[in-house]
Amino acid sequence: MIRPRTESPATDFAVALLEEFLALGVRDIVLSPGSRSQALALAAAELERIGAVRLRVRIDERVAGFLALGLAVETRMPVLLITTSGTAVANLHPAVLEAHHSGVPLIVLSGDRPDNLRGIGSNQTTQQPGIFGAAVQRTWDVGAPSGLPGEQEAAQQLAREAFAVASGPVHLNLSFAEPLSAPVTLTPVPLVERSRDVAELVSTPLDQRAHTIVVAGSGAGERAEEVARELGAPLMAEVASGAHFGPNLVVAYRELLGWPEFGGAVERVIVFGHPTLSREVPALIQREGVETIVVRGPSADDYNPGHAVSAFVDAVTVDGDPAPREWAGRWVAASRGLIAPEETAPDAAADAGTHAKSELAAVRAEVTRRSLAEAVWKATWPHDRLVLGASRLIREADRVVVGKKISVHANRGLAGIDGTIATGIGIALASQDDEAKGTTRVLMGDLTFLHDVGALSFGVGEARPRIQVIVGNDGGGTIFDGLEVAQSAGEGFDRVLLTAQQVSIETLASAYGWAYLRVENRGQLDQALTASTGPTIVEVPLRR
Numbered sequence: 229m230i231r232p233r234t235e236s237p238a239t240d241f242a243v244a245l246l247e248e249f250l251a252l253g254v255r256d257i258v259l260s261p262g263s264r265s266q267a268l269a270l271a272a273a274e275l276e277r278i279g280a281v282r283l284r285v286r287i288d289e290r291v292a293g294f295l296a297l298g299l300a301v302e303t304r305m306p307v308l309l310i311t312t313s314g315t316a317v318a319n320l321h322p323a324v325l326e327a328h329h330s331g332v333p334l335i336v337l338s339g340d341r342p343d344n345l346r347g348i349g350s351n352q353t354t355q356q357p358g359i360f361g362a363a364v365q366r367t368w369d370v371g372a373p374s375g376l377p378g379e380q381e382a383a384q385q386l387a388r389e390a391f392a393v394a395s396g397p398v399h400l401n402l403s404f405a406e407p408l409s410a411p412v413t414l415t416p417v418p419l420v421e422r423s424r425d426v427a428e429l430v431s432t433p434l435d436q437r438a439h440t441i442v443v444a445g446s447g448a449g450e451r452a453e454e455v456a457r458e459l460g461a462p463l464m465a466e467v468a469s470g471a472h473f474g475p476n477l478v479v480a481y482r483e484l485l486g487w488p489e490f491g492g493a494v495e496r497v498i499v500f501g502h503p504t505l506s507r508e509v510p511a512l513i514q515r516e517g518v519e520t521i522v523v524r525g526p527s528a529d530d531y532n533p534g535h536a537v538s539a540f541v542d543a544v545t546v547d548g549d550p551a552p553r554e555w556a557g558r559w560v561a562a563s564r565g566l567i568a569p570e571e572t573a574p575d576a577a578a579d580a581g582t583h584a585k586s587e588l589a590a591v592r593a594e595v596t597r598r599s600l601a602e603a604v605w606k607a608t609w610p611h612d613r614l615v616l617g618a619s620r621l622i623r624e625a626d627r628v629v630v631g632k633k634i635s636v637h638a639n640r641g642l643a644g645i646d647g648t649i650a651t652g653i654g655i656a657l658a659s660q661d662d663e664a665k666g667t668t669r670v671l672m673g674d675l676t677f678l679h680d681v682g683a684l685s686f687g688v689g690e691a692r693p694r695i696q697v698i699v700g701n702d703g704g705g706t707i708f709d710g711l712e713v714a715q716s717a718g719e720g721f722d723r724v725l726l727t728a729q730q731v732s733i734e735t736l737a738s739a740y741g742w743a744y745l746r747v748e749n750r751g752q753l754d755q756a757l758t759a760s761t762g763p764t765i766v767e768v769p770l771r772r
């Protein structure tokens with residue numbers, strides 16, 4: 229549909245562009261303020277007023293980028309990101325890179341000056357086309373609309389082209405000239421719910437040869453679990469793979485991959501998603517005589533450690549009956565034996581007094597990384613969402629948590645410690661949009677938290693989801709303690725790797741208007757995890 233013209237060609241273009249994105253099925257817009265992009269921003273605000281989009285406004289573009297990423301992860305639809313010119317655009321780069329490497333659709337709309345005002349030292353003007361390099365599927369540099377006939381149709385065409393290639397991030401750099409906007413009033417038009425065309429995948433058949441294992445990395449999804457069952461293969465599913473459940477799950481996969489009678493016996497590996505959490509998986513794939521088939525995902529790069537992968541396929545099918553249960557059963561049983569409880573549970577046969585005492589001791593016990601990961605996992609149900617930051621806690625969770633069919637996300641495209649809170653808020657907002665359902669829990673280390681503290685800011689009128697940001701605070705980046713450098717670095721280690729910090733998280737929570745709970749023992753942790761309603765920070769002190 230073409231709207232009547234306003235006094236500003238910029239506004240006419242912006243409205244036509246955004247309305248076409250809506251017609252294609254886009255429902256979420258995130259924007260940061262600025263003058264050059266005002267036509268887009270005001271059109272977005274008007275579309276929000278008539279109930280046609282969900283609009284989120286964030287002052288920090290880095291936060292806006294990761295918020296959009298979280299929304300897109302949850303909705304599986306492209307999200308529009310609107311920014312002004314200059315450094316504003318560059319602040320989207322981290323989220324654009326993560327989206328590129330994990331195959332999340334983002335459509336960046338950056339405002340810019342017209343061509344004749346670029347490269348002459350105009351205020352807030354830099355080389356924006358190409359700023360994201362190879363991290364975007366495509367870049368358009370669009371001249372300023374000037375009111376010529378056909379400009380609105382051109383805007384619609386642009387939206388269709390961008391939407392069609394947005395399997396990851398794309399960049400529309402849009403020039404605008406004065407008048408940068410004009411008042412516009414929109415009336416709702418009926419929107420057709422359209423799902424995105426999914427390309428027909430060519431399936432490769434797999435036989436049930438024994439001594440096959442299925443590996444599920446980040447973004448693998450439920451299909452990995454299904455294929456493991458159909459093949460009768462043990463399933464090495466990372467905690468944020470979307471496949472960490474089912475009868476074939478092998479939680480202690482790292483240990484077993486190192487054992488000759490388990491890892492040593494593997495002949496074939498089927499990989500879904502992007503494995504990043506172990507050294508054992510890439511080592512196995514590079515071992516002489518192991519055949520590896522990678523099922524391609526949306527990520528930019530195909531997983532190919534040591535260039536040792538034998539075949540890349542779009543999808544797999546399994547014909548016939550699973551391999552004998554003996555193979556998978558052995559792995560599952562051995563894994564169960566390895567994941568012993570951290571502390572012995574109260575002895576049921578003991579007398580009532582001893583029983584009560586040991587229960588009390590369990591409630592008062594200090595929280596460890598393992599018990600923190602397990603408690604958060606245990607508190608999460610299918611209507612909830614779990615987001616795991618980079619560093620030690622996701623690794624701890626990956627080593628110990630039992631199989632459970634819940635929605636878990638981690639930014640493993642580049643495994644940055646940036647944007648974790650914003651990503652979690654995006655997932656929370658999108659997953660809770662319909663009716664009040666579920667809580668999103670975001671578990672991270674203290675540096676990861678401090679890196680994204682700006683994401684705690686909700687502007688006036690912004691929706692505040694049910695979210696718990698759970699910070700395991702060990703006073704710095706203690707993951708480096710476990711690396712070789714901790715032994716070799718000497719005095720500089722604490723200053724430049726651990727980067728110790730003593731920031732008051734409680735004060736930050738209060739400054740940003742979040743509820744705050746400090747957890748001193750396991751009993752308090754369990755209570756805190758089920759307590760909250762609105763945005764809450766749960767600080768859990770951990771030993772270095």
Ligand SMILES: Cc1ncc(C[n+]2csc(CCOP(=O)(O)OP(=O)(O)O)c2C)c(N)n1
Pocket residue numbers: 618619620621643644645646672673674675676677702704705706707708
């Ligand atoms: C944006 C970014 N900068 C730096 C790194 C390197 N890095 C990985 S883990 C880490 C420390 C994380 O510390 P914390 O969040 O406290 O977790 P802990 O290691 O203590 O569990 C850093 C700096 C990264 N992954 N991403």
Ligand SMILES: [Mg+2]
Pocket residue numbers: 673674675700701702703704705706
């Ligand atoms: Mg830490």
